[in-house]
Amino acid sequence: MSTPNPGAVLRGAVDLSSLRNRPQPPAEGAAPASPDAAAAPSLVFDVTDASFGQVLELSRTVPVVVDLWAEWCGPCKQLSPILEKVVMELAGRLVLAKVDVDANPQLAQAFRAQSIPLVVALVGGQPVPLFTGAVPEQQVREVFTQLLQLAAQNGVTGTVPVGEGGESPAEPGEPELPPLHAEAFAAIEAGDYPRAIAAYEKAIAENPRDADARAGLGQVRLLDRVQGVDLQEAREAAAASPRDLDAQFRVADLDLAGGHVDDAFDRLLDLFALLPADERAPVRERLLELFGLVGDADPRVIRARSRLASLLF
Template structure:
């Protein structure tokens, strides 16, 4: 998303089933059980974290080990959270290990990032986004929190040591070049850097996922959602029109919709016009990651259509 509005606090997700109802922390007091501004949240611990949202906004990052885009977005969210020095708590949720939280947040696709202010959810992101957009939405989140009286600052609990930040290994030069280009909004340069990395090592999975992500960002940045959907509806066999809507769906986290649209198109097209659709599907499979069950299901359908 690009903007948070106060109306987002009303009725987005029902989190009542996730409460354990401990006493809310006093403004400015150390948050109970929190030893760092970045914590791992579980089905069992989230009730306490939910109460902390009355002191500072809680940003909930729903991720999974198999999710390629999560590995791009999560480090950016953690970096921005730490820079805010206790004005935000980041709660990381492994959806595979915590099905109750995944259900409570209605996580149909990941990465999905939701904030909680005073116990009320606020949608932030679905899908990977550039760092500058993350910063912009965090700034809007703090403004919305202030409008709702949530202006505290967390301190590390007495006697507890903050969690040590993992030592970051330096990125390979071409990956670093791509990341710098993405942060600058120069997607064309990022594409070139990732393509060079793949020329050196065609099995570089991080480069494969990164290239797919930045190509997607480059394609959707100039698209208008309403115009794209109208064009796709008017031309059900218009390959580019269907590509545009599939890209927008994928960027918005609607992965099954994107795959289904392209597979339906592949099925309807004459055999000599299917190559571009198959290649786009393969590219998107690489972006989401082979371990994602939605990729497996879509790949199986594509195979059945091919043979």
């Protein structure tokens, strides 16, 4: 996880030139852009390799936050609702463009998305790095405040009309979260992962079939394990002690949280192969936990399960 740091000077940290000039049809129902009112499909919307040129143009009127995520990424699922909530509260002063990196490899490459979630901003067509990894809601608010200040310094002060192009994607009457789930989400937003873990564990104790609670528990346990861990120090410790389970687990967790799924699986599978049979159980358990976070249907999980089976038999 990196420290949020909106750039004080706009500069082309990534090359977006190949995506800049693609002609795009106007968004359905959108009004023409003006210095005061920007045309956007909503405050939160999906963007693709093909439609990104329109987003770059939009950023000349209103700051655009870009959330690079993937379906298999647990920290992404924790961060995205926080980003959406804060964007909605800012009432059109900035918008959120969501990029599925698996479906949009050109954008993933352009933004150098080596780890996700990756959050950047666009101001006047120029990228501004914000942060990598899941961060608490208060930190998101602070970064967005800095972003708005930076945008104002560069003359980007437009808004998206709320209630026209800026309605919330959530439908009225959307069912509320169960109380323990709501408690867990509130704790996650506050960065209090132990409290979130306790809430999910209580939900599972009350209903062992609560699949959402089990998924949430796995994700927040991962966030709790990697919080505050220095990646370089963790790698050095793992390299110095190849058979140290805690050291290897720590790097595998960091790799998975950063989107390096194959690296995480390969590290644990190599460790599994290195250990005698009577010491392998904890490694297998951690592998199964990480498989559950990524999803059984993911090709990387299927490959890793196949290798694990070959090592077992």
